[in-house]
Amino acid sequence: MSLTDRIAQGLESGWNVTDSALLTQNLTAEADVVVIGTGAGGGTTAEILARSGLSVILVEEGRLYYQKDFKMDEQTSYANLYQEGMSRVTRDGAIAILQGRCVGGSTTVNWTSSFRTPAPTLNYWAEQFGLDELRPDAMAPWFDGREERHSMAPWQVDPNVNNDILRQGCEKLGYSWQIIPRNVKGCWNLGYCGVGCPTNAKQGALMTTIPGALDNNARLFHSLRADRLVMNEDKIDHLEASAFADDGVTPTGIKVTLKARHFVVAASAIGSPGLLLRSDIPDPHQRIGKRSFIHPVNATVAQMPQRVDPFYGAPQSIYSDEFNFRNGVDGPVGYKLEVPPLHPGMSSGVIPGHGETQINNMAGLPHMQSVIALLRDGFHPESPGGTVSLRDDGSPVLDYPVSDYLWKGIREAFHTMAEIQFAAGAEKVRLMHLDSDWYTNWTDAKAAIDQLPMAPHRVRLFTAHQMGGCAMGSNPQNSVVNGFGEHHQVSNLSIHDASIFPTSIGANPQLSVYALAARNSTRLAQRLSRAAS
Amino acid sequence: MQKQIPDPSGHPQFADLNRRSFLKTGLGGAVFLGTVSVTAGLSGCATQPAGRLSAVGTRMDASYQFRFLNEDDIALFEALLPAMIGPGLPEQPQARNLAIAGTIERIDAGIHKFGPANQKELRQLFDLLNFGLTRVTVARVWSSWPNVTTAEADAFLERWRTSRIGLFNNGYIALTKISNVAFYGYRDFWHLSGYPGPPQYAVDALPQFQNA
Numbered sequence: 001m002s003l004t005d006r007i008a009q010g011l012e013s014g015w016n017v018t019d020s021a022l023l024t025q026n027l028t029a030e031a032d033v034v035v036i037g038t039g040a041g042g043g044t045t046a047e048i049l050a051r052s053g054l055s056v057i058l059v060e061e062g063r064l065y066y067q068k069d070f071k072m073d074e075q076t077s078y079a080n081l082y083q084e085g086m087s088r089v090t091r092d093g094a095i096a097i098l099q100g101r102c103v104g105g106s107t108t109v110n111w112t113s114s115f116r117t118p119a120p121t122l123n124y125w126a127e128q129f130g131l132d133e134l135r136p137d138a139m140a141p142w143f144d145g146r147e148e149r150h151s152m153a154p155w156q157v158d159p160n161v162n163n164d165i166l167r168q169g170c171e172k173l174g175y176s177w178q179i180i181p182r183n184v185k186g187c188w189n190l191g192y193c194g195v196g197c198p199t200n201a202k203q204g205a206l207m208t209t210i211p212g213a214l215d216n217n218a219r220l221f222h223s224l225r226a227d228r229l230v231m232n233e234d235k236i237d238h239l240e241a242s243a244f245a246d247d248g249v250t251p252t253g254i255k256v257t258l259k260a261r262h263f264v265v266a267a268s269a270i271g272s273p274g275l276l277l278r279s280d281i282p283d284p285h286q287r288i289g290k291r292s293f294i295h296p297v298n299a300t301v302a303q304m305p306q307r308v309d310p311f312y313g314a315p316q317s318i319y320s321d322e323f324n325f326r327n328g329v330d331g332p333v334g335y336k337l338e339v340p341p342l343h344p345g346m347s348s349g350v351i352p353g354h355g356e357t358q359i360n361n362m363a364g365l366p367h368m369q370s371v372i373a374l375l376r377d378g379f380h381p382e383s384p385g386g387t388v389s390l391r392d393d394g395s396p397v398l399d400y401p402v403s404d405y406l407w408k409g410i411r412e413a414f415h416t417m418a419e420i421q422f423a424a425g426a427e428k429v430r431l432m433h434l435d436s437d438w439y440t441n442w443t444d445a446k447a448a449i450d451q452l453p454m455a456p457h458r459v460r461l462f463t464a465h466q467m468g469g470c471a472m473g474s475n476p477q478n479s480v481v482n483g484f485g486e487h488h489q490v491s492n493l494s495i496h497d498a499s500i501f502p503t504s505i506g507a508n509p510q511l512s513v514y515a516l517a518a519r520n521s522t523r524l525a526q527r528l529s530r531a532a533s
Numbered sequence: 534m535q536k537q538i539p540d541p542s543g544h545p546q547f548a549d550l551n552r553r554s555f556l557k558t559g560l561g562g563a564v565f566l567g568t569v570s571v572t573a574g575l576s577g578c579a580t581q582p583a584g585r586l587s588a589v590g591t592r593m594d595a596s597y598q599f600r601f602l603n604e605d606d607i608a609l610f611e612a613l614l615p616a617m618i619g620p621g622l623p624e625q626p627q628a629r630n631l632a633i634a635g636t637i638e639r640i641d642a643g644i645h646k647f648g649p650a651n652q653k654e655l656r657q658l659f660d661l662l663n664f665g666l667t668r669v670t671v672a673r674v675w676s677s678w679p680n681v682t683t684a685e686a687d688a689f690l691e692r693w694r695t696s697r698i699g700l701f702n703n704g705y706i707a708l709t710k711i712s713n714v715a716f717y718g719y720r721d722f723w724h725l726s727g728y729p730g731p732p733q734y735a736v737d738a739l740p741q742f743q744n745a
Contacts, residue, residue, distance in 0.1 A: 005740070067740070067741055068740075069741070070741065071731075071741055072736075073720075073731075075639065075643070075715075075718045075719065078643075078714070079642070080646070084646075084647050084648045084650070085643055085644075085645075085646030085647045087643075087644075087648075087651045087711075088651075089651075092699070093654075093703040093706070093707070094699070094703070190732060198731075198735065198739055199735075199739065248646070249645065249646055311728055343718075343728065344718055344722075344723055344725075344726040345717055345719075346714075346718075347717070347726070348713035348714060348717035348718065348726070349710045349714040349718075352709065354616065354618075354619070354687075354694075354709050354713070355616055355618070355619035355687055355690070356619045358617075358713065359621045359725060362717055362725060362726040363725065363726065364727075365727050365728060366726075366728075391650055393649060393650065395650050434695070434702060434705075435695075455699070456699055457699045457702035457706065458702060460706075
């Protein structure tokens with residue numbers, strides 16, 4: 001339970017870290033590889049390349065926040081650590097998008113759930129997208145390696161009450177449930193993973209691959225946005241980037257030019273297609289930004305007789321896959337069941353309401369329990385996903401129309417979640433829906449769920465998992481990169497993040513990103529080292 | 534064109550004609566919202582961030598500089614928050630003013646971090662609510678915000694919550710989300726949700742809380 005901070009020590013020891021807010025003049029730098037993004041994909045890539053002896057520059061739009069900044073406070077964390085200060089939404093505003101924007105990316109703020117890519121998903125990719133080399137057996141060593149690197153193991157401590165209610169409800173109804181593997185070392189079981197781990201227990205990119213890369217002489221620029229990759233003939237010549245002031249949002253006007261032999265884009269499933277579109281990267285089949293997936297999430301909340309204290313304890317420790325692949329991989333939409341932590345700011349923002357109703361909702365927080373369903377989108381013709389495009393100002397935005405196929409699954413998931421909560425002894429249950437009352441028994445809830453309109457805005461929808469938009473596949477006509485994340489048209493460009501997933505995953509995606517990035521970076525390191533020798 | 538009919542509460546109300554224009558707004562909503570910002574700007578509404586406000590300065594933290602909200606937006610939130618938070622606000626007038634002022638400051642600080650794209654969306658929403666013509670026709674709020682009662686503000690929020698027009702639901706969610714997070718997420722009001730705050734033993738043990 002060491003309190004020695006890895007980042008503070010590294011900075012002290014002379015890591016090559018540039019806070020771009022402090023730059024007073026334009027700058028040009030060069031390395032073997034420029035890696036754009038410092039999350040699950042970028043961090044892994046930078047560490048593996050740097051360890052192999054290549055010179056690496058890491059670029060991060062957000063700022064470097066670490067233990068000194070992680071004070072278990074929602075407001076400062078949402079403002080500083082999340083995309084668009086936690087206000088990111090789909091184009092029509094109907095789906096809230098939770099996504100990290102800081103060194104470590106979403107791994108700095110995720111709830112530590114660490115699942116392998118489900119075997120049916122990998123097999124579906126092999127069959128549908130020509131990705132035979134990603135079959136479960138071939139990926140197993142990469143999952144093993146990343147589980148070790150990030151200290152992932154099933155949670156050994158008792159689940160908190162919030163999670164245990166999901167377990168109890170599943171037990172009563174005969175649904176399967178399991179314990180969630182978490183990427184933590186010496187976890188204090190506090191419950192603040194989502195606002196930056198205050199104890200450095202979370203083994204996200206910030207505590208593992210970023211220090212690993214910097215120890216091996218990588219250079220990190222933070223507070224620096226990648227604006228545009230500039231081509232020279234058929235290759236990328238350099239990256240144009242611009243600095244933000246120390247508030248993380250105000251441009252300072254300082255420009256940074258980064259040259260490299262190879263460029264790895266790992267700027268997330270919204271950021272990566274955005275950067276490629278801004279850069280006019282060759283896209284002969286118009287695939288960039290297409291087939292974006294989000295694991296659409298709907299939720300119910302329950303009032304329990306016992307104290308739940310849903311703000312304390314490991315936020316996610318129990319899940320159920322009872323409904324995830326029940327209809328086969330490509331039948332009616334499946335969903336994974338999990339639990340979210342409930343702190344007062346987040347709860348008041350996601351439970352729709354105002355005035356006396358809302359204060360009554362909030363007063364029940366210590367007895368409140370919530371279940372979420374994560375829909376496995378992208379495995380069916382009626383789930384083609386969304387599209388990332390550019391706004392007038394060049395920033396990326398996700399359009400995600402919810403199809404009838406998905407609405408059907410959302411209604412079913414409401415049924416399942418309410419039933420589980422009543423089975424576990426809930427006094428009342430309400431849906432995250434503008435028209436929902438609190439229902440005091442399963443019969444009333446069931447009747448209401450059958451009647452309530454499943455429509456944008458009225459159903460409160462969320463996503464914490466953005467995937468796709470630069471899909472991998474063996475056929476360049478329907479994909480952007482091959483099975484190694486190598487761009488089909490531009491030879492010195494790779495993409496190493498969740499944007500290369502050709503469908504959603506069916507599980508929280510961090511381990512899928514770590515493992516693929518590790519595999520693809522190992523190959524890239526060999527390729528680049530060979531070329532240099 | 535429109536005929537005003539006094540309703541029993543004494544507030545003017547538009548007849549059927551208004552219902553049609555209301556629906557039309559929903560259909561062409563996105564475009565319509567876009568034009569409001571321009572109109573509001575041309576007609577001389579406040580468009581600059583409020584900076585230090587002399588008028589309400591006595592109730593504001595003197596050190597706080599507004600980055601996004603202008604004087605009209607502040608008046609809007611001063612009218613909405615009593616309905617938004619309801620009985621959660623202190624009753625004692627000075628404490629109540631402080632709570633409202635502090636919440637508006639935190640709303641402003643939060644929006645500053647939203648970045649340009651969402652700021653633009655919010656600017657359109659606030660301009661629509663502040664510009665007299667659209668406040669009356671679209672939001673159906675008859676008085677200017679400083680004269681709006683808590684009941685009227687609540688009725689407005691309720692209309693947008695229950696509307697079948699997604700654009701208004703979206704406006705409702707935007708207004709309540711930023712207000713609720715700024716209020717319930719702040720330590721002074723944690724007690725209203727029974728949240729004791731971060732565990733004290735951890736605060737005592739962790740280095741980032743020392744020398745605070």
